[in-house]
Amino acid sequence: MFFTEPQKILAYGPSVDMRKSWNGLVRLVTHNLKENPLDGTAYVFINKRGSLLKAVLWDRTGYVIVSKRLEVGKFRLSKLDEKQELKKDNARLLFDGISLAKRGRK
Numbered sequence: 233m234f235f236t237e238p239q240k241i242l243a244y245g246p247s248v249d250m251r252k253s254w255n256g257l258v259r260l261v262t263h264n265l266k267e268n269p270l271d272g273t274a275y276v277f278i279n280k281r282g283s284l285l286k287a288v289l290w291d292r293t294g295y296v297i298v299s300k301r302l303e304v305g306k307f308r309l310s311k312l313d314e315k316q317e318l319k320k321d322n323a324r325l326l327f328d329g330i331s332l333a334k335r336g337r338k
Contacts, residue, residue, distance in 0.1 A: 238274035238289055241323045242267065245312040247280035254295050257288045265315050269295075276318065276326070282306030285327070300327060308333040 244265060252260070257277060261269040269275070274289040285307045287298045308331040309316065318326065326332055 239272035241274045241276060241287075241318040241320065243276040243278075243309050243316050243318050243326075245309060245314050245316060248277040248286075250277075250279045250284045250286060250299075252277075252286075254288070254297065257286065257297070258295070261288070267315075274323075276323070278307045278309070282308060302329045305329040306331070 242265065244260060248257075248260065257275065258269045260277065261267050261275050265275070267273065267275070269288070270290045272290065274287050276285065276287045278285050283302050283306060285300050285302075289296045289298075307326060307329060309326070310322075310332040318332075322332055
């Protein structure tokens with residue numbers, strides 16, 4: 233998924249305007265998540281439609297941004313908390329477009 237293995241993976245729950253690039257995403261990390269963007273954590277953001285995902289990570293010499301657009305389906309987190317930690321297996325599922333949202337019984 234990344235060139236550098238992240239220490240942990242944090243997802244930002246609210247939808248994000250994906251016109252944001254380096255500075256805008258890092259500003260969300262520092263101001264909204266109250267985290268240090270240089271700590272080796274991968275920060276994941278999803279747009280309002282759930283069709284686009286971006287992750288930003290500091291890899292010792294600069295920022296890496298990974299972006300993925302789904303052709304079918306939506307990126308969905310398990311909850312809409314402002315900040316949630318993802319296990320690596322759940323992050324892989326999310327990047328594959330598999331919803332992490334719990335489904336109710338019918």
